[in-house]
Amino acid sequence: MKKYDFDTLANRQIDNARKWDQSIVKAKFPNVRKDFIPLWIADMDFQAAPEIRTALSEMSINGAYGYTYPTERWYQSVIDWYKKRHNVVIKKEWITLGYGTVPNMHILVQSFLDANDSILLNTPIYGPFAYAAEHNNRQVITVPLLKHNNRYEIDWVNVERNMKEKHPKATFFCSPHNPSGRIWSKSEIIKMAELCQKYHVLFVSDEVHSEHIIEGTFTSSLEMDSEYMDNLVMFTSPNKAFNLGGLKLSYSIIPNETIRNQFRKQYTKNSVTSPNVPGQIAMTTAYEECDEWLDQCATYIKDNLEITKTYIDKYFEGWKMMEMDSSYLPWIDVSKAKLDMHEIAKIMAEDAGVVVGIGDDYVSDADDFLRLNLGTSHAVIEEAMSRMAKTWQKVIANEMENV
Template sequence: MFDFDKIIERQSDKCRKWDHAFVCSRFGDVPESFIPLWIADMDFTSPPAVIDGFRRIVEHGTFGYTWCFDEFYDAVIAFQRKRHQVEVEKSWITLTYGTVSTLHYTIQAYCKPGDSVMMNTPVYDPFAMAAQRQGVQVLANPLRVEENRYQLDFNLIEEQLKTYRPTLWFFCSPHNPSGRIWREEEIRQVSDLCQRYGTILVVDEVHAEHILDGKFVSCLTSGCAAQDNLLVLTSPNKALKLGGLKNLLLHDSRRLAAPALPPAA
């Protein structure tokens, strides 16, 4: 059982969301009584099972070097199978230090000066910041608004892929900040276009567990044509409130990556 009505005092826990000095450094002068709506950080605690797992580790009292052991891989594979009907393999899994830092690593690994990275606007700020700080061009692909709903403009997407040949496409699914859940046919069309024009599809799926209505379709589904040039980044931090801990990435020899969760406690 989880108590969603319990109010947690967070102003003193040194979190970015609620720390007044940090928020002022980011946004300028704000009143002490501000309500933070700027960052995806829930005000619930982490689930009891997660807290119990950490408690057992802390009470054991040793924090030596560790590694990704078999139980870790088994937990990742089982979670993907159960939650998203996706089959992943142990050899695909690689640990990284966070979703945002992995965007930087990906640019460093695949881009050279003068290359461009496509992303759909409105866009999560760190997408564009990663490209700018790594010295590559941002290729903005604006989403269309039709009947109060964001849509991918596939004609413009194909025109930009064909004309500019971006090395990477930073694609957010579900989309942040709009909350748009992409349909399976849209995912397949995105994948097909990347395959056709040789663009590496880098997918942020960290918000997949927050869907209330509709169906999330992972870009790792078997019909995804671009699985030989696909990276999928996910993290347990949005669903389990672990934003201050490491995020994870899955990867195989074909540059394929997928979601990961912590090992079972």
């Protein structure tokens, strides 16, 4: 078995990484330390799998970057991926290539929601879900998730009440959940699908975070019985799994022909046509050749999670990491901390030189949360957590002096 190197990081200046950019970070935190460590935007600092880098190098050296099309090999790579990784059989005609999951959300809103229609979200949730409605002058209905045993649960009574009374046209369901990394069970997914059918709500499942599994088993919405598939739109991409977000390639899987054709009609209106050349090559290579890289990456991130959890449990009074099944983005409850999330983020940027995510980015019901990014080397995580621990110990000491 080939051993992949996750300790050697890419040079994030060459790719103009937003998370590492001084001007972007200073716009958020003007007094951030110059040697800051960014643990915020959800991309990884690892070099892509060498198989992907080789394929892109060959494409680059070839020297032609003209118009292309979704190849038969690309379609087959998606079909094979779902069979070998998720034991799901999908048909080629269900698959539609896109330029990103967030653009797909916008296109879906344009396709299926009229003025004054709404989408339903279980919050907190990934902010661009709401933007897809708001940017198109549609409405957002939020149903807060419930916290139980340090995990989120769905408030089924509230979900059904809102579907019955407010008649949303679609629900955007994040599986696994972003930001907490919670894997929803098959029974929970089916229950949501049943409610959507009962109240004529389109069931839209974003499964972008489904490939980095820390604990448990992921269930795709595509594993539901056929009776639920006629109301399903599934969005995903290789972007989080293989760190390909800048290549702007994604896809949808829509079993129902009528829904699929209506969605594609909006693609035509927006002139979504040929795919990104390197994106298609990178994605096809990832799905055909990079299973082992992905598995080793998940194991490496799990070790980063253990490092982080050890620091938080030992040094961060008032912080509590929610139980996390997937992804590389732990969700930290700071409701019992000495400072609020904005104050914590500011002092971590300025004193510790560590840039963290804050709950403002997750629509609602996230006023006491921070998010970290573990998609980097063990050494960087050790350095970041050590800096943050020293800063937080100073906060605690200052509080004790002022008592």
